[in-house]
Amino acid sequence: MIRTASLLALFLSAAAAASAHHGGGTFDSSRAVTYSGVLTRIDLVNPHSWIYFNVTDANGKVGAYRCEMRAAARIRIRCARR
Numbered sequence: 001m002i003r004t005a006s007l008l009a010l011f012l013s014a015a016a017a018a019s020a021h022h023g024g025g026t027f028d029s030s031r032a033v034t035y036s037g038v039l040t041r042i043d044l045v046n047p048h049s050w051i052y053f054n055v056t057d058a059n060g061k062v063g064a065y066r067c068e069m070r071a072a073a074r075i076r077i078r079c080a081r082r
Contacts, residue, residue, distance in 0.1 A: 037055035039052070044072040
């Protein structure tokens with residue numbers, strides 16, 4: 001019985017940690033956002049890859065942005081010559 005309770009507690013604590021890491025609290029998935037800018041850097045790393053880019057607003061001010069992507073091992077890049 002103690003072993004079962006210990007395993008259940010371990011499982012629930014691991015699930016809580018995973019939920020906190022992959023939570024969507026900082027994202028508003030109810031709306032789409034589009035940015036046009038200049039790509040400045042790509043970091044293909046694990047566990048999350050990043051793209052960095054600069055966007056110029058209507059007043060000419062340049063803002064630096066970054067977007068989190070999937071892990072480098074999960075990204076498929078397709079290149080084609082136009």
